[in-house]
Amino acid sequence: MNVHSVTDAEFRLIQKLIYEMAGVYIKEHKKTMVANRLRKRLENYGFESYKKYYDFITRTSEGRNELIEFVNCLTTNETFFFRHGEQLDLLVEKLIPERLQTLKPKEKLRIWSAACSSGEEPYSIAILMHQKLKQALIQKIEIHASDINMEVLDKAQKGIYKPYALQKVNEFYKRTYFRQLSEDKFQISNQVQSMVHFFRHNLLNHHSQGPFDIVLCRNVMIYFDQDSKTRVLSHLFKSIKPGGFLITGYAESLFRVQTTLKYIQPTLYQKES
Numbered sequence: 020m021n022v023h024s025v026t027d028a029e030f031r032l033i034q035k036l037i038y039e040m041a042g043v044y045i046k047e048h049k050k051t052m053v054a055n056r057l058r059k060r061l062e063n064y065g066f067e068s069y070k071k072y073y074d075f076i077t078r079t080s081e082g083r084n085e086l087i088e089f090v091n092c093l094t095t096n097e098t099f100f101f102r103h104g105e106q107l108d109l110l111v112e113k114l115i116p117e118r119l120q121t122l123k124p125k126e127k128l129r130i131w132s133a134a135c136s137s138g139e140e141p142y143s144i145a146i147l148m149h150q151k152l153k154q155a156l157i158q159k160i161e162i163h164a165s166d167i168n169m170e171v172l173d174k175a176q177k178g179i180y181k182p183y184a185l186q187k188v189n190e191f192y193k194r195t196y197f198r199q200l201s202e203d204k205f206q207i208s209n210q211v212q213s214m215v216h217f218f219r220h221n222l223l224n225h226h227s228q229g230p231f232d233i234v235l236c237r238n239v240m241i242y243f244d245q246d247s248k249t250r251v252l253s254h255l256f257k258s259i260k261p262g263g264f265l266i267t268g269y270a271e272s273l274f275r276v277q278t279t280l281k282y283i284q285p286t287l288y289q290k291e292s
């Protein structure tokens with residue numbers, strides 16, 4: 020089956036659909052990337068044109084499940100363990116201890132990695148907690164992690180990674196928290212895995228499993244336009260407990276976005292108590 024190249028009109032339909040589904044705005048110059056990523060899906064169904072595939076996923080009930088694959092193909096999942104580790108150090112060494120002080124008896128401190136990709140971010144937090152906090156404190160903390168993309172969540176739950184993902188993991192952590200399965204496969208330890216609870220969540224939706232003490236939403240809002248960003252932030256705001264924190268990526272300053280969160284320092288925001 021020979022797939023035709025994507026036309027401008029087809030690209031615009033795809034661009035609009037992924038925007039509506041995930042809030043992700045794909046610019047014109049990414050047209051070839053979009054076509055390449057979706058080609059396998061078209062071949063899978065034997066569609067020659069992107070329009071036929073588009074009609075299938077938007078107009079037929081059989082095509083509805085394929086929408087999930089469509090989103091999986093077009094979201095960017097680049098991540099690795101200890102990415103911008105200084106933010107995670109701040110979280111574990113300062114923000115968590117501070118928030119633990121404010122807990123009521125029996126209350127849990129809840130952390131949410133809100134676009135966790137294949138799990139490297141929440142697992143890095145779990146590793147740092149294990150290293151730096153006493154067991155009695157760890158018992159009081161829950162780590163929740165979500166993404167819109169089912170494929171990456173599946174990978175997160177399996178916990179098996181290529182060396183690329185471990186590029187910032189030092190030898191000691193590698194030995195302590197990973198099991199080497201083969202030359203290029205490493206599995207996260209059961210102990211770390213059991214500290215993270217994964218679920219699927221679209222940041223454009225209201226509902227979340229909040230409220231949380233600390234929310235990380237790093238390196239995802241860069242793919243959103245101003246409207247999606249505002250919408251996502253208003254949902255995140257509702258998911259954060261009074262006095263709780265939001266950590267963003269470095270390219271995601273909240274300037275020019277309507278938000279009632281207080282700026283503390285670059286990438287760190289706090290909800291008023």
Ligand SMILES: C[S@@+](CC[C@H](N)C(=O)[O-])C[C@H]1O[C@@H](n2cnc3c(N)ncnc32)[C@H](O)[C@@H]1O
Nearest residue numbers: 041094097098134136167168221222237238239
């Ligand atoms: C580049 S990764 C960031 C991973 C990690 N937070 C980090 O900083 O390394 C971006 C993730 O955002 C997810 N994503 C994109 N749109 C989303 C949406 N509307 N809701 C939830 N997750 C979304 C993608 O599936 C992808 O896994």
